[in-house]
Amino acid sequence: xxxxxxxxxxxxxxxxxxxxxxxxxxxxxxxxxxxxxxxxxxxxxxxxxxxxxxxxxxxxxxxxxxxxxxxxxxxxxxxxxxxxxxxxxxxxxxxxxxxxxxxxxxxxxxxxxxxxxxxxxxxxxxxxxxxxxxxxxxxxxxxxxxxxxxxxxxxxxxxxxxxxxxxxxxxxxxxxxxxxxxxxxxxxxxxxxxxxxxxxxxxxxxxxxxxxxxxxxxxxxxxxxxxxxxxxxxxxxxxxxx
Amino acid sequence: xxxxxxxxxxxxxxxxxxxxxxxxxxxxxxxxxxxxxxxxxxxxxxxxxxxxxxxxxxxxxxxxxxxxxxxxxxxxxxxxxxxxxxxxxxxxxxxxxxxxxxxxxxxxxxxxxxxxxxxxxxx
Numbered sequence: 001x002x003x004x005x006x007x008x009x010x011x012x013x014x015x016x017x018x019x020x021x022x023x024x025x026x027x028x029x030x031x032x033x034x035x036x037x038x039x040x041x042x043x044x045x046x047x048x049x050x051x052x053x054x055x056x057x058x059x060x061x062x063x064x065x066x067x068x069x070x071x072x073x074x075x076x077x078x079x080x081x082x083x084x085x086x087x088x089x090x091x092x093x094x095x096x097x098x099x100x101x102x103x104x105x106x107x108x109x110x111x112x113x114x115x116x117x118x119x120x121x122x123x124x125x126x127x128x129x130x131x132x133x134x135x136x137x138x139x140x141x142x143x144x145x146x147x148x149x150x151x152x153x154x155x156x157x158x159x160x161x162x163x164x165x166x167x168x169x170x171x172x173x174x175x176x177x178x179x180x181x182x183x184x185x186x187x188x189x190x191x192x193x194x195x196x197x198x199x200x201x202x203x204x205x206x207x208x209x210x211x212x213x214x215x216x217x218x219x220x221x222x223x224x225x226x227x228x229x230x231x232x233x234x235x236x237x238x239x240x241x242x
Numbered sequence: 243x244x245x246x247x248x249x250x251x252x253x254x255x256x257x258x259x260x261x262x263x264x265x266x267x268x269x270x271x272x273x274x275x276x277x278x279x280x281x282x283x284x285x286x287x288x289x290x291x292x293x294x295x296x297x298x299x300x301x302x303x304x305x306x307x308x309x310x311x312x313x314x315x316x317x318x319x320x321x322x323x324x325x326x327x328x329x330x331x332x333x334x335x336x337x338x339x340x341x342x343x344x345x346x347x348x349x350x351x352x353x354x355x356x357x358x359x360x361x362x363x364x365x
Contacts, residue, residue, distance in 0.1 A: 052345065061350065065350055065351075065352055065353060066352075066353070067352075068352045069352055070349050070350070070351055070352060071349065071350040071352075072345040072346060072349055072350070073345055073348075073350065074341045074342075074345055075341055075344060075345075076337070076341060078337070078338045078341055078342075082338045082341070082342065085342065086341075086342045086345050086346060089342060089346055090345075090346045090349065093346065184335065
């Protein structure tokens with residue numbers, strides 16, 4: 001957040017009727033430092049911003065609500081995968097036609113949303129996955145790059161999908177795709193699980209280049225490289241015991 | 243019989259009685275009662291007649307009776323671990339479902355002008 005001045009959410013790029021049918025889901029855990037600005041920025045262009053407060057111990061949900069988000073509160077922390085599924089479930093009941101997931105730490109840019117959701121509104125595909133490796137990356141540390149490439153190789157091995165970026169929180173789904181998803185793995189392993197479900201749904205998908213801003217805040221909040229092995233193990237055990 | 247055998251058999255008898263009582267009162271499922279009774283009785287037989295372990299061990303191709311006991315113990319513990327782990331995962335999944343249901347049922351709508359501080363207690 002401290003880095004650059006953000007552009008507006010470029011609402012003019014997407015017709016009003018589409019923006020009303022789009023729900024943006026954000027999973028947040030102890031994000032009081034960034035959530036208000038992220039929500040405020042999104043709300044300038046998009047009416048339906050849903051923040052799932054995943055049992056935060058700080059005042060994340062008050063900040064999100066004050067900034068204009070619909071807030072869903074997990075009474076206890078259940079992990080990012082669980083929080084996203086909660087937001088998706090809510091968006092479906094609220095009548096969403098397209099659902100986008102967005103990170104709470106300010107690393108995503110609202111400017112990427114129109115390109116991400118337009119192919120879905122146009123019925124070209126059902127799933128759009130943001131890829132930082134197709135887009136422009138600001139200041140990605142080398143160890144983070146290696147970890148993400150490792151995750152891509154791992155997903156290629158386990159799911160067979162050839163994607164350039166598997167652990168990107170910026171994604172969009174049609175209503176049909178969202179109804180198909182059922183994220184069971186509560187913690188970070190959900191990213192690989194989601195890719196599995198994309199494959200098993202057999203719905204058309206596309207990767208869209210997106211811009212990731214690596215700020216000091218988002219790096220501090222992000223996954224440590226050392227956690228990668230634990231996440232991989234969690235995913236494999238989850239697959240075995242399904 | 244040695245003092246150890248008397249002690250072991252007394253403890254196993256008490257355990258069997260309490261397992262049976264739990265089963266009769268319906269506090270524990272029948273399958274579980276049968277499993278534990280089998281464990282207590284087998285242990286009792288081998289405590290009273292240690293030579294039996296050697297015969298069984300030889301029959302299944304293990305050298306010593308104590309090795310048979312050790313292997314069986316490890317095997318049972320591993321099964322127990324797997325059972326508890328899958329139970330734990332189920333409970334975790336149910337908890338997530340419960341938390342989700344509560345969150346979706348009671349959405350907090352935006353109030354940009356004045357945050358609603360009466361709805362929830364502050365941390």
